Amino acid sequence: MSSGKYPQIGYNPYEPFLDLYSSEKMIHPIDNIPEPKSRFVPSKQEMEKVSKLVHAIKMGWLKPPQKKEEPKPYDLWASEDSSSSLTKSQIARMRVHMPAPKMPLPIHNESYNPPEEYLLDEEEKKKWKEAEPEDRPANYIPEKFDSYRRVPQYKEFLSERYDRCLDLYLAPRKIKNKLQVADPSQLLPDLPNPNDLKPFPTTLAFYMHGHSGQVRSISMEPEKGELMASGGADGTVKIWMIDMGRCVKTFKVEGPVTSVAFCPNAELTLLAVSYEGHQIALLNTGCGDRLLVANTEKFLKELPIGEVESQIDWRRNRERVILKMPNEVRKVVWHQKGDYFASVAIADIASSVYIHQLSKAKSQCPFRKRKGHVQTVGFHPVKPHLFVATKVSIRYYDLARCILLKKCSPGTAHVGAIAYDHTGDNLFVGGLDRKFSWLDLQLSNKPWKKFRHHRSAIRGVVFHKRYPLLATVSDDGSAMIYYVRIYTDSSRDNEIYPVKRLYPHQAADDLSVLDVAWHPTQPWLLTAGANGTVALFSSHYAHSSKSPSERCYYEVLGVPKNATTVQIKTAFYAKSKQLHPDNTGDSSAAAFVELKKAYDTLRRPADRRLYDLRGSMPPPRDTSKYQHPYSHFYNQNTHENYRGDWKRYWHEEPGWTFYEEKMNASEIKKKSENMWKSILKWTIFGSILVIAYNAGYFLQLKHNEKMLAKLIDEDEIAKCFLRQKEFKDKEVDNVELRNLAQMLKADVDDAWKRKMETLEGRNRDEIREEARWFKAVHEDPSHRRIAEQRAQRRKEIAEWEKQKREMKAAEEAFIFDESEADEQSKKFCQRIRTQTSPECSFTLCQQRKFQLDVSCLQSIAQFGEEMAREQRTIDILVQNAGIMGLPFELSSDNVEMHFATHCFGPSLLVRHLLECFERSNDPRIIMVSSGYYKKVNCSPPTMLQLMGERDFEYNEQFAYSYSKLAMCQLTKELNRRLSHNKSKILVVSMRPGFVRGTQLGRATHWLLRALAAPFIFIFGQSLDKGIETMHYLMTTERENLKGGSMYYGCQEEEYTDMVSSRWCRELWETLETMTTTIIKRANYMTEEEKKLCWEKQQVSCLAEPPSDETAGEDEIEQNGASDSCENRAHKM
Structure with a gap:
């Protein structure tokens, strides 16, 4: 096969072909065999194959081949007017097509050989160059050339083309539909006749x-x-x-x-x-x-x-x-x-x-x-x-x-x-x-x-x-x-x-x-x-000069010049009946008009005086001619140039002065240079101040280090301690000075040790100057022995004082509970027993339960009578009863509940317990107020409003704030009266801050309390933290406290302007008047109880001291706070 030969010798590949079917068309088939039946039955195998292909196409596994679009060549010779080849968007754009605005045609000064009047002289060129680009009449200077071929290239050609493209691309276009109006007068609105709108x-x-x-x-x-x-x-x-x-x-x-x-x-x-x-x-x-x-x-x-x-x-x-x-x-x-x-x-x-x-x-x-x-x-x-x-x-x-x-x-x-x-x-x-x-x-x-x-x-x-x-x-x-x-x-x-x-x-x-x-x-x-x-x-001019045909108005009416208004009116009515056109005909119409004109002038006093003064003078020039009210608004010159007006508007200055012209380029440049010089000057000045401050701070630190180095000596420590005012006049020898120095050094060592324990885990470089001093005096070997002796002595003294107080408390322990549940009294007594040392006998402790309502006069009177009958001694009274957020409600004595609880009740309670306070050696009254009293800066409510006899805009927050303010005013006034009458009672006020767990807002809706609970827990103080100031006022020596003052955070705090002598006296007078009124109206009290209340009301130690000059000055200073927004609105 590779050689191209046949495998068999003698093989003839071109043997004659026997054609079974000829090329001629036949009527009948040669074999004449009928079709088998199987050919008419659908193939099962083919059906399965087709079903698989259909399933694959449905699942997306098999995609049928897409038909390729043949390229469509653009037909250059197609008619552009035909819309068959255009899309819908192209047809829509053609319908709303807005042609671009045409460029303005050139004018005479743009010619290469303009007339002489269009050329600029040297002064005009100078002004053109100094002017801003937007203020120039044209962006070029007209020039003249001998021939067209000498015209140079235009430098601004590309810039102008670029601006033109930007305008065509970015500037929006708008179709202006012309209003076809045949008669322009139809555009004017229908206005009434001005004569109908006079005068x-x-x-x-x-x-x-x-x-x-x-x-x-x-x-x-x-x-x-x-x-x-x-x-x-x-x-x-x-x-x-x-x-x-x-x-x-x-x-x-x-x-x-x-x-x-x-x-x-x-x-x-x-x-x-x-x-x-x-x-x-x-x-x-x-x-x-x-x-x-x-x-x-x-x-x-x-x-x-x-x-x-x-x-x-x-x-x-x-x-x-x-x-x-x-x-x-x-x-x-x-x-x-x-x-x-x-x-x-x-x-x-x-x-x-x-x-x-x-x-x-x-x-x-x-x-x-x-x-x-x-x-x-x-x-x-x-x-x-x-x-x-x-x-x-x-x-x-x-x-x-x-x-x-x-x-x-x-x-x-x-x-x-x-x-x-x-x-x-x-x-x-x-x-x-x-x-x-x-x-x-x-x-x-x-x-x-x-x-x-x-x-x-x-x-x-x-x-x-x-x-x-x-x-x-x-x-x-x-x-x-x-x-x-x-x-x-x-x-x-x-x-x-x-x-x-x-x-x-x-x-x-x-x-x-x-x-x-x-x-x-x-x-x-x-x-x-x-x-x-x-x-x-x-509105009219009736003072013109008299013409030859015009008579004097007094002659027209037939009255003298000194006639009264009634005489003029009577003469007019009599003459009008005679000269009225309905009675005499049209011949007297002019006379009647003249009569009416004379009466209109003389019946008004001002017009009559003007007529008498200027009746013979020529009339003034009428500065306005009558015209249609809107005629000048539709003038073709309506949109004229308002450049002068805008120049006055934008360059207006106080004092009604204006700039003549805008600043030129040189003035702007000079102003800018001056501004940057000023900025640079103040920047350098600020930098010098910052450098000087840092240098001074560094020198102060070095000075402090030197001073601390001097304090290392024990004698210097003792001398610094003895410079205090308590030891100023005391003589100390060298032995006592050395012992005192050693004791102080031991205290410093203890303080340093506690300081280092709190700073454990932190960088020691963060310790301030006092820590360096502690470190310097830490190396004395004898400080531990002295520190242990002093600590042991302090511990013994503290235990002895604690046992003494517990013994005294156990002998005279009483429980005053406002609640009706005995379980709370028992729990409180049990708490006292557990906190008292075992050495203290608690057998003498008496558990007594008194029912006291500080908002009720009868309850306070009964409580005071019982305490006086038993001849009890009260050393400290803490007035901490309080409510907050209560809707408008009156107490049993018809007093607003916030005021009755925070101010009126405590004032009555102090009056009924004065005998118990006088038996004590160091009696104290602590009024627990709130920081909300600072929010009151207007006049207080009157007594009738507080007793519900006169309506006013009640607000829960204002009622609570004012009641706490009244408590501060009561504190100051009580202390003033008691101190003047030589009483031993010390009255002070305090505010604990934002304390959680007090149930002060128990009258608030439960949903609001639930929402506020997380915030109260996060930002509120604990009860132990809240009573620190109260404990300080109880235990501090009397000489270190100032009566009538406000304390917060164990320190004295100044009152606001509302706690002045004037407001305190007015509050005291209101309380006395309110007490007198309640005693007279109290039908539920017996005559003996009323008599007791009258006696307590007339206590001698609370009598009014004589007025002094300081009170008057305080009244003048604080008088400005009496104005409120409500009073101003009432007066206006």
Whole structure:
């Protein structure tokens, strides 16, 4: 086979082939054999094979072959308009396609050969280079070339292309649908006719001249409106007569005036003036009713200046009252009742707002933290609430509860002024960004309406007290008058319509109208201008000059010039019947109109005085022409350039001064260099301080080591010990000094040994300087023998004293138990037996059980009588009975339960046990108080409230805190009376701290106690730790304790301001009055018990000592704590 040969010789591979089947098509088969039946039966083997394949496909073992996608070549010649080849996302993008904005076409100064007027000179080029890139009019300097081929390559080409690509890629696009309006007048809202909304100010009456600078603030007299006060930058305050426009009085102050405000109290002619120099002055205007002027003068003289502690210094300067403020004052605002006024500082500090009480000559700062730069404040007209407006928000506080009610967002970048209606539910806000917003406080904390009718910063917003009129003034020299309709029905929306735009003042130094005020009774508007004038606008002008055809109004009515109002009214009614057109025809219509005009002028006293004064003068210029209220809001020049206004806004400074221009690049660079120099200087200064401190500390350590080295000598140790005041006057010889030195050295060795045992396992380098001293004196060989002798002696003395006390306790042991279960008494007695030494005989111990209810007068009287009958001696009384968290409940004597248990009952118990205390050699009374007494800083409840005869807002925590405070006050007053009457009883108070296991909160709900149990176990002290102070007060020598004081942690602690002599005396008087009342009303007591109580009430050793000067001074010092938020809210 490998050789390609056949294996058999003679083999013919090409033998003839017998074709069984010919190529011709036959009708019948050659063999004609029928198909077997097995071919028509399904194959079982094939079925098993198919089932296996189906199972493998279901289980995922066999995956059918995927049909390969044939590549689809992109048809370049296909029609792009056909959507058959596009996906759904492509079709959707084509439907919302927004073309990119086209680049602006080039202008003339971009030409290579621009005209001469488009080229910049050297000065303009210098300004262009010094300006900031965003402030330049163009990012290139126009140049001129002789031919196009001389134009160089544009350097900013790639930068501009890159910015263009960024704008196309990142800047969002928006489709603007044009509104097809056939008639533009259809866009204007339907407004009522302004004539139907009258009266409102329309005409300038006159100007008031007198100030030489800016008129920064004006204020109207609150009731009659006959006087107006204005304050200017020239340091003067002027009082004007409104009817004549004449200045009647001028006050001079020490600086430019920032704000003036009349006191709303109609019984006083008082004016508050704030001016630069950190001062507020209260002035008596001296104008108006003589009786009111005299009352105001008397009121200012009788102000209790200096009698009450105040955060602000009140001083009396001649006829004025001066308040020395810590910062410059921006604005002064009065409360509607005239007793409180608030001041706002210009500086951005936490204490920028102060509230001053006029009747008490007291000032206080209600806020501790800075919540933003306060611009102005306002008192709610009917509620004890306060509006505080910062630059970007308005906070609404409740002064009665001292909480924040609401925080409003006015929608302006910088709040400039606020106003509110007579209900206080609607707030109007004007901003320095030209926005004016209306906030409905009942609806939302965001603006209900926003307007932008001014072209410059809004300086003032004011709402009329009687008319539905609102006015805003701005630096654009205009005053906008709105007609405001406020509905009490919540189903109707409020309405506001702009009805008039007035132009009262011309601009001066980029300022125009600085303040605005309404007349209290008339629809007259007064504005203060930066040009030094005050303008008065009235609702009509009836003071024009007489034309040849116009008669005098007095002649028209037929009355003399001195006629009364009743005569004018009578003459008008008589003439109107004669000249009415219905009676005489149309010929008398003009005469009737003239008659009505004359009557409208003469029936008002103010208009009549103006007519008499200026009736022959020419009429003033009408500064405003009538136009549609919204016509100028839809002008094509509405969105003009406000660059000048924003320059004034962003560069405004206190004192109404502004920058002329922005700083250039050199000034910015210089300012930056100065800033970094200052930072470097203070950094070096701080580093020097740190180095000096560390060096001083190192030197102090070296000095301490030297001093400790000196104390190694035994003589030095003894001398240091003998320098104490106990051994100051004692003479000691050398032998005694040596023995004392050895004993002290042994004590030091013991202390060092205990110190090292506690520091076992720690690094010894952590031992402080005292440990080094212990280590230095540790090497003396004789200290062990002396230490053992001293320890043995101390042990013997301690055992002897313990046996002595146990013997005395066993002889006079009594058990006072408030519970009714005898098991507790038995357990307590058994505990005494187990803790007493076996040598002490307990056979004399008497187990006595007394039932005592410290909240019941009858129980206390019976207990005191029984103790006096047995002539028992009481050395120490610990008043530790207490309850906490109990709902409002009265005791059997109708006294609030907390007060009865903690204060009223202990005071009665002391009175009934005075005889038992006097038998003792060293009697002591320990009052167990609590640290909660420090939380009370307001006036206490009255006796009627404590006895449930007058309602008040009861709070469990406040009731417990005040009862503990009353216990401290009782301690101080008891000790004062007893010490004055030469009594031996020492009265002190203590607070154990947070102790667990006392069951003090047994009145609290069980679920709250269960939740608080883990925290009490973790943070609370044990009972042994809690009674350390009590044990200290029991065992300490009497000379080392101070009667009437508070002790905590075995040390004396200062009381709060509420524990003063004044409050202690008031509490004692309340307790005596309460005891007298209860004895008189006690029907359950017998006459003998009442008589005994009366005798205990008149104990001589508790008599009132004579008053002294220190008590009066203490009363003055602590009088400031008597004001509470509740009293302030009640007065306001």
